[in-house]
Amino acid sequence: MNILHVNASDISGGAARAAYRIHRSLVEHGVAHGLTSQMRVISQLSDDPTVISGPPTGLNPIWRRLQPRLAQRARRGFRTGNPTLHSVAWPSTGLGAELQQRHRQGQADLVHLHWLGDGTLSIEEIGRLPMPLVWTLHDQWAFCGAEHYTSPPLPGESASSDERFAAGYSPASRPAHEAGPDLNRRTWLRKRRAWRRPIHIVCPSHWLSDCARRSTLMGDWPITVIPYPIDLIVWAPCDQAQARALLDLPGERPLVLFGAMGGGADPRKGADLLLDALQRLRSQVAGTPLEQLELVVFGQSRPAQPPDLGFPIHYSGPLHDDLSLRLLYAAADVFVIPSRQDNLPNTGLEAHGCGTPVVAFATGGLVDIVDHQVTGALAQPFDPLSLAGSIRWVLEDSQRRRKLAAAARQRAERLWDPARVAGLYAEVYGESLLASTSPSLR
Structure with a gap:
């Protein structure tokens, strides 16, 4: 046929x-x-x-x-x-x-x-x-x-x-x-x-x-x-330390990855919710090892006036090849998708393919990507405090995060081959x- x-x-x-x-x-x-x-x-x-x-x-x-x-x-x-x-x-x-x-x-x-x-x-x-x-x-x-x-x-x-x-x-x-x-x-x-x-x-x-x-x-x-x-050869785990070195990102800091904040013009993408959640997260992690957390934004160059989130922000700029994005997923400890409405975003599948846990709201097609507290975490729609807590839950236990990462890759192999x-x-x-x-x- x-x-x-x-x-x-x-x-x-x-x-x-x-x-x-x-x-x-x-x-x-x-x-x-x-x-x-x-x-x-x-x-x-x-x-x-x-x-x-x-x-x-x-x-x-x-x-x-x-x-x-x-x-x-x-x-x-x-x-x-x-x-x-x-x-x-x-x-x-x-x-x-x-x-x-x-x-x-x-x-x-x-x-x-x-x-x-x-x-x-x-x-x-x-x-x-x-x-x-x-x-x-x-x-x-x-x-x-x-x-x-x-x-x-x-x-x-x-x-x-x-x-x-x-x-x-x-x-x-x-x-x-x-x-x-x-x-x-x-x-x-x-x-x-x-x-x-x-x-x-x-x-x-x-x-x-x-x-x-x-x-x-x-x-x-x-x-x-x-x-x-998704191509499970292209979107596959690689060594985190090497990925960070290649991207000139800090080697020992917790890294949170998300897509361009320029999506703020579209309320579906939830940029405002993410900003609110990060502000709350800053107060939650004060005095803990997670206060060393840093952020990585892909798909956007550094704006003239970056938002003050209380954390250092690294802007990767627009990406035009899969390898650079794969390295970013590998470098990150967690990938956040704060959408109010989404079907089945490719980025969530790619992140899981690379063994990166995903945090998102329990809404739309995001519940088809994230197995709650198995491959990441799903926050209550559309609660910034819950989103902040979900990010923290993934990051605060390194052994748990490694289990989430392994399960994320297994889910990609099982569902999206x-x-x-x-x-x-x-x-x-x-x-x-x-x-x-x-x-x-x-």
Whole structure:
């Protein structure tokens, strides 16, 4: 069976990297299941010959220039307090016709959709695809309106109260922070009209699958949970002392690692919660060996005015290769993910692959990554004091931390091995192919 993955890009952004890793797991392990795999993207950054890139075949250059302008016009007047990306997936791009042609030519027995956004496939083009389809969701867009995530939880909430996807986007369910044309309802209605045939949905986390199952749009579609794969050779433990020496980090101090604080513009990432937790941690560890703690931030250069957290901060700057990030995971004693909303962040899988314990809030797909007090610790959502205590719990006992690190690596080997993930997808492809040939569904 020839599988063709479709994504906006191959390795630009977390969703793209996840989609590419799924594709590569099938390239490397699909033969055992009778599968071949290619990936069709609009924008390519890798030099992988199994990735096909560029604008859709036969696309008129004038139409190509008009598309983003028309998509922008569709948003005119819409205002929202939800900072997440909104995609209308309109107008048609021409990629749908290309995929149908590839199917007729035997190049795509099954199309595997991933993150699309604007400019890849329109909602209507997806609905016209005749071949068997599988769709891995990397966020909530497929069953929502135009938003890729619902509004993040408000202070005092343990989960988002914005669930129009479950209510069916009625006018009465519109949140107070939106104004102008109801872009989310319009987009959701287009999906409901266009997608008449159920698509087999794959969710990387149980949280996302629960959302999809509760959605009005996809609640009765087939839904399977399959985690992302990671290369366990690339993401593997290495000597901590050597990693710190190579990165010019202190050899004996406790090190806490986290992603760029620049994510503070997006409340989903929880940068404000992390800042609060670190301030609390400073008072907790005063007079203990952990008062020597230092912080490492990756993905961001040192700002002109760094925040005063009471601990020395090392900024690694933007990273462009896996080896540097692997060394950072190995150098750290704990990796912190303070997100309010997240699907299955690649960084959590990578950290565990490198034998680094992870601390996060017990929310979203983070509970699929961290086995509480076995491979890290899960704090109470969204309590900075609990987050501070969880970080301290991991760090204060070196023997316990070593056990957490070993268990983290074992969890990565058990759950996120590419060969295992390829086998799980092979089962889904078989089910989707069987469903498409069933007389009752034709």
